[in-house]
Amino acid sequence: MNVVEAKQEYESVERLANALVVLSSTAEDGEIEVRISVGQSASLFLLLDLFRVEMPTNYWVLNTAQFVRQVLNTAQFVSQTLNTAQFVRQVLNTAQFVRQVLNTAQFVGQTLNTAQFVGQTCNTAQFVGNSVVVLQALPVLVGLGVVATTALLAKYYFSRKRSKTEVVTLQDPTVKYALPLVEKEELSHDTRRFRFGLPSDNHILGLPVGQHIHLSAKIEDNLVIRSYTPVTSDDHKGYMDLVIKVYFKNVHPKFPEGGKMSQYLENMKLGETIDVRGPSGRxxxxxxxxxxxxxxxxxxxxxxxxxxxxxxxxxxxxxxxxxxxxxxxxxxxxxxxxxxxxxxxxxxxxxxxxxxxxxxxxxxxxxxxxxxxxxxxxxxxxxxxxxxxxxxxxxxxxxxxxxxxxxxxxxxxxxxxxxxxxxxxxxxxxxxxxx
The missing domain is CATH 3.40.50.80 (Nucleotide-binding domain of ferredoxin-NADP reductase (FNR) module)
Structure with a gap:
């Protein structure tokens, strides 16, 4: 019997309320700590032993037998702590939560590899041999499955939230942001890659795909504005790159003065800034x-x-x-x-x-x-x-x-x-x- 089947079988059983699960995740070493607070008058905090098991997600997996021996050694404790239906209602009770943490098939494939997960946590025969009888073990299986799954989901969810520490540079399309030239690379005789630094290593440019930016500079007492599309994307933090063809003076017969902005960029020194505005485009x-x-x-x-x-x-x-x-x-x-x-x-x-x-x-x-x-x-x-x-x-x-x-x-x-x-x-x- 797998976790889903056990959950469905025991969901109608109402044993005892007031089971609260608090999940916390530590990003430093990848471990997942699960604490269970049980009862109204006393607090019992249990740190699950997590064994190192090679999984696609590199997460730690619950060792079922040892967990049961240390924590769930009596049917009474099971009845007090793992009321399956109530636990599931408390943790996975909204479609919004499911949409937030289970929104990609890739994540499901990484965290719920059925054969490996069931083999590690819900092997019924091994569980019975190492702990208690089948009738007592089934609620535990459900609880373990939900705890492990929820812990992994929480780990993924919290890590996604941490990834949102990225800061968008182009917060307001009407504001000009002065960005310094930090690097210049010569790609050909008249083509350059200009790299401009963003305010911090955590910053992204914040440019939707299909949009462009405007560079503006005062050149010979005239404000010159040109539109460019960076060759970098929001996958790149801390900088943006522009690949620009420089139109030099006296090279193109139709444009003897050359390109005002491209020559201005060519003559910029490292550390000098240029005004950037965006996103823009239709x-x-x-x-x-x-x-x-x-x-x-x-x-x-x-x-x-x-x-x-x-x-x-x-x-x-x-x-x-x-x-x-x-x-x-x-x-x-x-x-x-x-x-x-x-x-x-x-x-x-x-x-x-x-x-x-x-x-x-x-x-x-x-x-x-x-x-x-x-x-x-x-x-x-x-x-x-x-x-x-x-x-x-x-x-x-x-x-x-x-x-x-x-x-x-x-x-x-x-x-x-x-x-x-x-x-x-x-x-x-x-x-x-x-x-």
């Missing part, structure tokens, strides 16, 4: 293929639910795509499929190429990657030239109710390559979004 990814999208910034959001995401990115427009790609592939329960068409001037200009190809190699059934460049080198195996209808048709998902198209890149690419070709291929306008 799209938030909710997980499981669900997006919250605003047509205009002041419009109410509507939910779009899809199974596939087709992405078209140009140059630095890859950063919001990579943010989404990383998040979806990290979530085991998210089976959203993605395809990316990434346009650049040359192979050397491809930002985050290594990271993208690592994801494509690790998740070949979930993420497809294709490039196009204006100036190919010898042996280039991908497409050449402006984004075309043929490229979209060959390398992205076809139009359907289950496919959302995301675009991010220079305005000429969006307006003269992406939109006309999507129209030509009959992609639904309501299932498109341009960052």
């Amino acid at each position: 799209l938030i990814y909710l997980g499981g293929g669900k997006f919250s999208i605003k047509t205009l910034r002041k419009d109410p959001a509507h939910i779009v639910s899809v199974k596939k995401v087709a992405m078209i990115a140009g140059g630095t427009g890859i950063t919001p795509m990579l943010q989404l790609i990383r998040y979806i592939t990290k979530e085991e329960d998210d089976h959203t499929e993605m395809s990316l068409l990434f346009a650049n001037q040359s192979e050397d200009d491809i930002l985050l190429k290594q990271e993208l190809e690592e994801v494509a190699e690790s998740f070949p059934d979930q993420f497809k990657l294709w490039y196009t460049v204006d100036r190919p080198t010898e042996g280039w195996k991908y497409s050449t030239g402006f984004v075309s209808a043929e490229m979209i048709q060959e390398h992205l998902f076809p139009p359907s109710r289950d496919t959302l198209v995301l675009m991010c890149g220079p305005p000429p690419m969006i307006n003269y390559a992406c939109i006309p070709n999507l129209d030509k291929l009959h992609y639904d306008v309501k299932l498109r979004f341009a960052y």
Whole structure:
């Protein structure tokens, strides 16, 4: 008889009230201490002996026989302390508690491995041989099962609460936060990774997937504001990273002065700060293929639910795509499929190429990657030239109710390559979004 069956059999038996179980958890060494206060006139605190047993959860497991010999050696004590129905009602009496601690199949798999748990705590034959007769042991089995299970649940619940000690940096989207430059890495001749420190090692940026931030600085007596999407996420504490292409003076004929903000960042010294504001944006990814999208910034959001995401990115427009790609592939329960068409001037200009190809190699059934460049080198195996209808048709998902198209890149690419070709291929306008 397993714990659930014993619980069901004895739930109708009312023996004695006033059994209070107080659980406490210690994070330092992983032990679980359970104290039972019994009776109205005297307090009896029992520290359960916990034996080291190799389990998937690395928790300590109750040794049934020793526990019974030390604590539950008489039927009278059992009748006074382990009224199964009342105990279960006191500890697991609300659906809210169940939702808080049993909300993932992974946790159940980790803590309630049936064969191992039953073998350790509820082996009826061994229990009878080591302690008392079956009729006396069954309530004990129920009590032990509930105590052990509840202790593990409490351990998990309290550890989750401790993880919430993370502090969000972007508390107010209208406030500017001065963040110091703590590290700068040269990725290519004109691409840098800038790392900015958050207020403490416990801080996360607090940026929803799909959103971006604004950097602002006074440059030559003018306030310059630019939008960027970090390549780090809220899995990273204490810092955020921006990968930015620096547009230097006298390099691009159309922009002889270069990029104001990118050159400002390039000239920043370690320890200097820049103002950061956010979150901002009209799209938030909710997980499981669900997006919250605003047509205009002041419009109410509507939910779009899809199974596939087709992405078209140009140059630095890859950063919001990579943010989404990383998040979806990290979530085991998210089976959203993605395809990316990434346009650049040359192979050397491809930002985050290594990271993208690592994801494509690790998740070949979930993420497809294709490039196009204006100036190919010898042996280039991908497409050449402006984004075309043929490229979209060959390398992205076809139009359907289950496919959302995301675009991010220079305005000429969006307006003269992406939109006309999507129209030509009959992609639904309501299932498109341009960052």
